[in-house]
Amino acid sequence: MTSGETPADCDTILVTGATGNTGSRLVPRLAALGHPVRAAGRRAPELPGAQGVAFDWYDPATHDAALRGAARLYLVPPTAAPDPAAVMLPFLERARSAGVRRVALLSSSAIPAGGPGVGQVHAALPDLFDAWAVLRPSWFMQNFTDRHPHAESIRTSGVLLTATGAGRVGFIDADDIAAVAAHALTDEPPLRGADLVLTGPQSLSYDDIAATLTALGGRPVRHRSLTYDQLHDRLAADMPAGFATLLAGLDRAIADGAEDRVTDTVERITGRPPRSFHEFAAARWGT
Numbered sequence: 417m418t419s420g421e422t423p424a425d426c427d428t429i430l431v432t433g434a435t436g437n438t439g440s441r442l443v444p445r446l447a448a449l450g451h452p453v454r455a456a457g458r459r460a461p462e463l464p465g466a467q468g469v470a471f472d473w474y475d476p477a478t479h480d481a482a483l484r485g486a487a488r489l490y491l492v493p494p495t496a497a498p499d500p501a502a503v504m505l506p507f508l509e510r511a512r513s514a515g516v517r518r519v520a521l522l523s524s525s526a527i528p529a530g531g532p533g534v535g536q537v538h539a540a541l542p543d544l545f546d547a548w549a550v551l552r553p554s555w556f557m558q559n560f561t562d563r564h565p566h567a568e569s570i571r572t573s574g575v576l577l578t579a580t581g582a583g584r585v586g587f588i589d590a591d592d593i594a595a596v597a598a599h600a601l602t603d604e605p606p607l608r609g610a611d612l613v614l615t616g617p618q619s620l621s622y623d624d625i626a627a628t629l630t631a632l633g634g635r636p637v638r639h640r641s642l643t644y645d646q647l648h649d650r651l652a653a654d655m656p657a658g659f660a661t662l663l664a665g666l667d668r669a670i671a672d673g674a675e676d677r678v679t680d681t682v683e684r685i686t687g688r689p690p691r692s693f694h695e696f697a698a699a700r701w702g703t
């Protein structure tokens with residue numbers, strides 16, 4: 417502890433991505449549990465119950481202030497970064513030196529430890545921290561309601577475009593991910609090396625999603641299946657080719673059955689079952 421800090425400052429939980437799908441839902445949960453919370457984003461987010469701090473993964477000059485007094489971290493990788501480990505690992509070394517003792521990392525069900533991208537950060541955690549958990553959620557239900565391209569496409573044309581075919585996904589509510597993150601950061605004794613694949617209660621195809629959105633959203637939505645090449649070319653018109661290849665490849669893996677699973681992890685960690693897509697859509701559209 418340095419002069420000017422209170423004991424509580426030294427147990428601060430730093431939440432990166434605090435304006436995002438999971439971080440914005442985690443901050444109020446931690447604050448309600450009585451923890452000092454620092455909410456990090458590129459423009460110092462102002463969130464009830466938290467102190468905002470300006471933090472940019474690509475600007476190391478912002479890192480020390482974000483870490484001051486922090487003992488625990490929620491880590492949302494930089495958006496669409498091909499190699500997040502390049503910026504995250506130096507930050508995590510710094511975090512350990514600054515006194516951070518526990519971390520929860522947001523990864524993806526599609527990326528195992530040692531896999532590409534954030535999988536490299538996952539693989540490095542055992543050498544950095546004693547208490548760590550990696551949250552590996554399936555696809556978010558919020559992809560159909562918020563700022564995601566699927567939500568945009570539903571709003572503008574009533575069409576969901578994927579190369580997933582009849583493949584199924586264990587869609588999960590970001591609120592359930594945040595609930596698991598809150599446990600991972602506050603439960604005693606802490607999780608020491610947890611690889612948590614998180615899903616909702618059912619595995620659903622995009623045809624199923626379109627049917628539920630049609631029934632509850634008040635307007636027809638249909639799923640149009642594209643081939644891998646068709647999807648890749650569409651995506652590559654708006655983003656770097658490498659990222660388009662990654663995203664189209666994820667759809668192809670879904671078509672091949674890679675995400676057709678459900679786990680009991682949310683219920684095991686939080687003590688209650690995850691929300692179904694039907695419940696999520698009914699709550700969103702108030703039907």
Ligand SMILES: NC(=O)c1ccc[n+]([C@@H]2O[C@H](COP(=O)([O-])OP(=O)(O)OC[C@H]3O[C@@H](n4cnc5c(N)ncnc54)[C@H](OP(=O)(O)O)[C@@H]3O)[C@@H](O)[C@H]2O)c1
Nearest residue numbers: 433434435436437457458471472473495523524554555556
């Ligand atoms: N969407 C899915 O279906 C899904 C499924 C599995 C895993 N995931 C993973 O979940 C993670 C989050 O994805 P999401 O779509 O839900 O995004 P999100 O968390 O809603 O938004 C990204 C967050 O990161 C922050 N951010 C972006 N660039 C930053 C930078 N340079 N420095 C510091 N903060 C930065 C943003 O804050 P500011 O803009 O305020 O700075 C925002 O809070 C991704 O790693 C994704 O791979 C997503």
